[in-house]
Amino acid sequence: MQANGRSIGQSRWRWAAWAGLILFALIQILPSALSSQTGGGTALSRDEAKRQALLIASERFGISADRVDRVLLVHTSNSKAVGYFSKEELLSRYQQEWEPNYPTDVYRADLVLAAGEGTLTLMLQMHSGQLVGWKDESGTHPAAGASQSDKRSFMDKAMAYASFFGVRAADWEPAEQGAPGTAVFHSRKSALGEARVRLEVQVPPGYEPASSAFPRWQGGSVTYAIEIPGDFTAYVEDQTRLSSRLNAIGFIVPHLVLFVMAIVYAGTRRKHTSFRRGIGFASVFFLFYVAFTFNMIPGLRAQVLEEGLPADDPLLTGVIVSTLIVVAVMAAFTYFSAVGGDGLWNSMGRSLWPRWRDRGFGDSVVVSMKQGYKLAFILMGVQSVILLGLQHGIGMFQASDATQSTYNMTYPWLLLLLAWCAGISEEIQSRFFGIALFRSWLVGGAKKVLGREPGKRSAAVLTLIAMLPPGLFWAFGHVSYAVYPAYSRVIELVLMGLLFGWFMLRFGLLAVIFAHITLDSFLMATQMVFDGLPGNLPVGILGIFLPAIVAYVIWWLHRGAAQPRPAG
Template sequence: MNSSRLDQAFRRYVWYGAIGAALFLLLQVIPSAAGLGEEMEPAHPVSREQALAAAADFAQMQLGSLPQNAHAVHQADRLMAGYVAKEKLGKTMDSSAGLKVPVDLWQVTQNFEDGRRLLVEIGMTSGKLVGWKQLLEPSGGDSSGSPLEGGALDRTVQRQADELGIGQLRRAFAGEGDSVRYEADGITVGEARLTVLAEGERLEGEGRLTRFQPVYEVPASYAAYTEEQDRLGERLSLLGNLLPSGVMTLLAIVYAIVMRRFTSFRRGWALALIFLVFYTINNFNLLDGLRAIYGGEVNAELAAMAQLVFMSVLTFAMAVGAYFSLVAGDGLWRAQGRPLWTAGREPGFGAQAWSAMKLAYVLAFVLLGLQTLILGGLSAATGAWATTDVTQSPYNMSALWLMPLLAWCAAIQEEAVYRLFGIGLLMKWIKNPFIASLIPTVIWALGHVTYPIYPSTTRLIELTILGLLFSYLFLKFGFFTAVFTHAIMNSVLMSLSLFMTGRPVETVAGAIYIAAPIAVAWLMRRYGMQRSAAAYPPPA
């Protein structure tokens, strides 16, 4: 792609970029910053250290000892958070029930010297005790007490409910395992009711609760709908994305070999390595999110580590797929007489990278504006809503400022697999640019349907539209422009989370991530100039 053509496009689209930036700012950034984008007010959570201290105080009071070690993660009631968002009950929740039993919690896992393990729930914004559950009994399960049952359990549970301000409870017929379920008469949010799961033991004639966990019970119709949508999303992701993407990886390996005379196996290894390193960092950064998934289980740590291993293996497979897609995609386009990815050894590499970066900033804000309109239209048409995903929670990241590295992972892997290779392969087979763009775009979009947005098809529609636009940009302006546009767009969106913290480290990091494509393009231009100078030295 000629750099002068990219510069002309930059001048032509710059005003569209300004309009897109204005739409994005006015309809998404400002409402989010003001807490107007959703009905719930922005949270100001207590620190992890404060939650650990509050849980330690409870352990001292409950067991008469402090834990040997403790770890806190952000936990959330996914069903209730979604119900509140769908029914626009955020302000009602925050001003009433949420003050006593919030949706978002610090979940503290405490391990004691006698083998006991306690799960303590601390309100995320209040810093107060919400509930607890004993996961392991002393000495790995040897309890010296007898179960607390009947009226004795009822009275002990009610005393605890009074202390926490939950009010009058009445025993229900169903529980969870050995737990007894109670219903809070005076606490409802819409049609959702507050329930309490409780267990206890009798020691030396005194009753003590080993479990007291308030849990919201959403309407059965809402729970059934979200369960059905989750199953639909999983099926669409498996059959529409994971399996086709696996087939595409195998085809990429085949075509990398078949097209080797048009390309080189040295192409793409650096980009694939960047993807592998950045995504691996992201996996470890999300470890607390994995712990939160299994937080209420005895073997939570083992399950989280097993999940991390699986994600690492999958990441390696994705990196391999990206590498062969880069090699095969480059070969396919060069075989068709249309190289869309300029190599570092080719003339114009540096100038093209620099011009692609400038154009990409404009195009990224065009797409951000369009995405804002698309999501607004879908929300109005379908009533789409989102819920909490603790695996992606900023509070469950070891270093929040590392999160936008994922922007480059998506830009490299997705543009390589679904645009450079996917479109290139189908153009060889069917010669129709629209169909060649549509099929890999739908496969790509189906990889995002398991996000916590309902209906599950919301992101499918949104990303099919955006994916076709990315395909158009790729075909018109080349691979560099597509990758830079994708990276800039994602970096802006992810950096917003850093800015919202108000902390200097994250704020500076967010600004650096948004400006990083300039530095990358500058290095590419400098490299291109050095290669050009070496190839064409000045006359003596």
Template sequence: MPRPQTSWLGTLAILGIVLFIVTNWWPTFTGKENKNAMLETRPSISKQEAADAAATYVEQLGGGAATSRFVVYQSNKLLSGYVQKEHMTADYKSRFLERVPIDFYRVELKTDRNADYMVDVHMTNGSVIGWQMRSKAEAPSARDGRRMAEAYLRQAGKPLDDYQMLLPNSSSPYQFAFEHRTAKIGEAKLREIVEIRGGQISAFRTELRVPDSHYAWVAKQDRAASEMTQWNMILSVLMGIAAIVLAIVHRKQIAFLRGIWLTITFLVLYWINNANMLPAFKTLDGTGTDPFLTSDGALVMITVMNVVVAFLGIIGYFSLASGQPMWRERGLHLWPRWREPEFGRDTLDSMKRGYLLAFLILGLQSLLFFIAEQRFDMWAVNDPSGSMYNLLRPELFPLMAWTAAISEEAIYRFFGIAIFKKLLRSTFLAVLVPSMIWAFSHTQYPIYPVYTRFVEVTLLGIVFGYAFLKFGFATVLFAHATMDTLLMSFSLMNLGEARYVGLGLFYIAMPALVAWIIWRLHHAIVGRRSIRVN
């Protein structure tokens, strides 16, 4: 495959860097606060300090001494979204941030009295902002419950004259809610919630109850995202079946060893990441009337995810296998083989083009986000299930960039464009359709309205698609890995510790290191073999 001229790609890469800087630092340049800026809290206390604060509090409650602890980061996504959607960030920060934080630590405790507690701890001052004891005991009568709840609020320093008690919910007779008469932000009203079971206080929390209209709007958006994710799964499975069928049909033309190492790399890195995400899976486990986070539930989720990843690995492998003969039929050599003399040099050149393309696409993505924020009122909320704070080893997170690059470029570019080119006989549609399918899988991220993410990823997919046709598979593989590595490394370095900054810089250089190692190995093995043959 002749090496295309890429001097213009360097100019576009510089443009991408400029776009990234300008759009991300726009408030600094203009002096205007970003009205849709994500509400994030950088912790001032460690998880260990949060666990200690929770254990001390539970002991003071009379719950006994803690025998085990587990800490996760949690976030009130509904409140965060409401504050941003209604452009009330400044008001919230000045009036409610300390009292009702959006981000907090959740500590699960077991005590020597055979009791389970869940304690929410403020991430900056270490104060306890809510707690719950696991209990299946019966609810009190309405009169006794109100008397006990009011006594608890008085003891907590809450003036009862400032509150009105809401009628108990028939589905939660153990819960007694007191709504503040004046304290609210927008239509989100301040409430104190006391739960009583078996004649004793079993839980307490303070909340800003967002209006039902916001609940309904978010639920509709989440349903739309879920439907698009389901379409991605259905269409990706159909593409996978097509890849397997075509691999069988063209089996005599396929080198089945090709793609094995990429598939193994994908599987190993993804399985490591799933284990690393144990705290993140625990944030998803507790629901309903028993919101405690169980390790068994999290382990089940990890097992299911490992099975799903194995299935994705199979689809990716057969996508690589089946794409080969279809591109050869068109006379295109988009993925050189190891035994070819130019493989090592092509890998090195692909890495260089990949960095330049990644800078361009990163700038385009930032521009699309900026336009969506300014013109389409897009906003994002924190997602505990994808947070750096909910990883056992945050330093391993940027390795995930390679899993996305390998599987998505194999399925939606190397195979996807080939199969839709064959079916639709149009280059543009062959690039567009798999880009849309790819975009469907990205709408589950907590970015609203969800259609903005679909449009953004589809447009980026078109850029990746035409870059693939121009430069080949290795270039878009390195571009995708580099772009995701940059974003993930920025998140890692944002944790603030010097070791994370150093590791982030290492990860950013990793694509270059990987390409250099492949080039040297190829030169040492294939190059010497060619010399002996000659």
């Protein structure tokens, strides 16, 4: 097999790929599979959850389906609780003891009623569809709080109200009177570590337990929360602020500078490249990410809700528009990085990206795809070892992020588009252009100091150093994920970035793009399978084979375009 004119030992790379795949299965797949056996099984689809919400509204609240104008469904998650259980290795106990009735993750169904009757919000267990909480979002004022002498009767009244909606009084003990008209109870179940469950009941004005009428839901609520230690909450909040600063200083600012540099070098190296380079990649990135953005509208709504803001349509529209603007800028950055990077590498005497007009372009794509799968398996194994080391070395742990979950996607299978967007944009921006830029500066600087071209060994060292800045910028772009400590992803991705850079120099741009896409496709397919949504398994398997399918389609199209046309 050939790549950029270099012979590759088939056996060595094949064995490395198999080793990487086995490590990935043992370190990441097997623990997830064992954990899923103690979970709730198959999750409700979004359509099933909406139907269940309407059924509960009719049976429990007397709201017929014709009174509901629309149902806004999002998956929400108590990220801090998930992080606490993960850090303290309590996830298995949580799944067995608490998840059926007090889940950290729920479907939140906002039933917007017609004729301005208000909004009823239902919280559903994601696997059983059981009602685990509800509240009135219409803004009705709650009843006034009780005096200290009347506290016991008020707490009894609140529990009687909650019992109408399925709460078992024997499971709870009175704790305190909260906000006006709200009673707080604690679960009698044993704590998990230092975590415990709190029930909050808001009693509507005029409610009397002795009344034979079914109680009104307007102005009331029955919700629960998982209380975790204050020091853990403070730690997560500090880490979140740190990750925001690292993302702004280490990713956003440097990438704005790189964007400007990409435009500059696309112009100054135009004799070594073509402005048609990168149009296809940038277009695929833009179209795929636009489709992904509209598919993630429920996730964007969840993001707004997490910020404590009302997820109304005008605000959500603003978030969508701003997201699309960022996508357009990233597509432009990808385009200029492709042109500028191609010009820089060609001017340095390296050809890392074949052209469509090359006679063997189709064959190069297929070879790069095959290389990409092997490299992806190696990367999966290396990443698994790094993650294992970080878990045992610095205590890395992961929380949840509902804004990126497949439960918040209109069509969960479109998650696979993100693998293509990341593989194209990140490899072209951070590796193809980023490494070329810093290498040209370092080698050019060495040439001025020495008065000659640096030697082969010196050039190799300078190339290695050139991989570090763009790899670091790329890593800082991932610190906003719910992984703690915030710097753990920086360590992981700087090391991964060095491997990606080495692979690009050895096998070419197309090989690392295929490797990145394949790696992300495996990770996303794994997420889809363990999320438990119906139909995700075959789609995930298809996503893993999709890079190969695309490569052979390109090969077939190029072969057809290269066929000589008959005379006449």
